Amino acid sequence: MTALARETTSHMLLRRLRSPAAWCETVDIFAVLTAASLPWSTSLAGIFNALMLLCMVPFLDVRAFLQSLKRPICVAPIALVVLALAGTLWSDASWGARLYAVNPTVKLLVLPVLLYHFERSRRGHWVIVAFLVSCALLSVMSWLVAFYPNLALKTDPPERGIFVKNYIDQSQEFTLCAVALAYPIVMLLRQKCYWLAGLLTALxxxxxxxxxFVVVSRxxxxxIPILFGVFALLHLKGRSIAIVAAVLLAGAVLAWQASPHLRQTAERFARDYTGYVERGEPTSMGMRLEFWRKSLGFFAEAPIFGHGTGSTRGLFQRVATPRGQYQASAEVIGNPHNQTLNVAVQWGAxxxxxxxxxxxxxxLLFRGEGLADWIGLLVVVQNVFTSLFNSHLFDFHEGWMYVIGVGVAGGMVIRARQADAKAGDCGS
Incomplete structure (x- = not known):
């Protein structure tokens, strides 16, 4: 390389380092990598997310960012993190347990950052497409692992059709992607773009x-029916709702008849409940019912401010029975598998x-008609309903799905509304 070429390269690099637009594009790229890696690796997702936040620092408009934090959509998640920190002051748990319990809430601090950034960036759709493509590739690997289990990276314990992570995370991803595609499919059909609509339908x-046929969580x-019901009520008319409902019902019946795996998964509901009620077995459903019953008792003991951050495990240890016939009541856990109860035990009403x-x-943020509104609404609705059975806002994978989904889609929605408002002002 000649001296002139080196000087030119150095000049271009320096100019890029001084360019806010270049830094913004870099942040977008790391956001894309974060979303694309989330279905595959918690470590990679964490690394890319950290790099994304780091790249925002050099040209961050501090005044505008602090002003954006005053919006209720940003104040609420920050308030939960502050409450978790404050809750360490009245908890009886060890300080290690208290700080460990704060950790699941910290990811919520990234949500206002994403809202701020994608309110200004035009590349939010890159992140959405990256997550969809990544999940599509994971579904291919899921099929391969179903037939060739030795390909799985996750081997302890082995799960059918799971290449990485677990069947709950994978089902959350596939459900979100499949139902999210309903909106663009319907819009494309209305525009008579049948080939593209058919491609998305196949996906x-x-x-x-x-x-x-491979694996699904209960x-x-x-x-899934709830999410489709929300879509139908928002985006379809009476006749279309009836047709889609009939097609979905027929598909469900066909799937039920064709898939022994699906029938076994559904039948476990009754089997788990019976085993817990009659014999106190620590089944998946039985343990959840036991956790919920005890958690309601803990909440009643400290209904206003709760028992403090990180107190849950100690409370379960206090009321655990000796292991014997009724093993479910002997289980000790730090997560009651219900988001509301998880919060209620630690921080009360x-x-x-x-x-x-x-x-x-x-x-309320996602009340519009666009694709970003639909995706954001779907992310929130999915999190609300799945949090009846898990603490999905605090779980790593589902929690980051919420933060990224709401942050990116929310920023896109705010940007679109601001553009509409400016267009309205120009036209008035």
Missing amino acids: ALSFFVNMV TALVT VGIAVLYAIWILHL
Whole structure:
């Protein structure tokens, strides 16, 4: 390389380092990498997310950012993190347990950052497409692992059709992608773009077929009809709703008849419940019922401010029975597998109010008709209903799905509304 070429390269690099637009594009790229890596690796997602935040620092408009934090959609998640920190002051748990319990809330601090950034960036759709493509590739690997189990990276314990992570995370991803595609499919059909609509329909069906014949969580089985019901009420008319409902019902019946795996998954509901009620067996459903029953008792003991951050495990240890015939009551856990109860035990009614404020404010954010509105609404609705059976806002994978989904889609929605408002002002 000649001296002139080196000087030119150095000049271009320096100019790029000084360019806010270049830094913004870099942040977008790391956001894309974060979304694309989330279905595959928690470590990679964490690294890319950290790099994304780091790249925002050099040209961050501090005044504009601090002003954006005053919006209720940003205040609510920040308030939950502050409450978790404050809750360490009245908890009886060890300081290690208290700080460990704060950690699941910290990801919510990234949500206002994403809202701020994608309110200004035009590349939010890159992140959405990256997550969809990544999940499509994961579904291919799921099929391969179903037939060739030795290909799985996750081997302890082995799960059918799971290449990485677990069947709950995978089902959450596939459900979100499949139902999210309903909106562009309907819009394309209305525009008579049949080939592209058919391609997206095939992609959506591939996610459902995987869940029917390979592996699906029971939480997904419960929430899929709810999510489709929300879509139908928002975007379809009476006749279309009837047709789509008939098609979905026929598809469900066909899937039920064709898939022994689906029948076994559904039948476990009754089997788990019976085993818990009659014999106290620590089944999946039985343990959840036991956790919920005890958590309600803990909440009643400290209904206003709760027992403090990180107190849950100690409370379960206090009431655990000796292991014997009724093993479910002997289980000790730090997570009651219900987001509301998880918050209620630690921070009482104050925590519940903040949690519900987050969900309600974010639901109200996505009241429009566009694709970003639909995706954001779907992310929130899915999190609300799956959090009946898990603490999905605090879980790593589902929590980051919420933060990225609401942050990116929310920023896109705010940007679009600001553009509409400016267009209206120009036309007045």
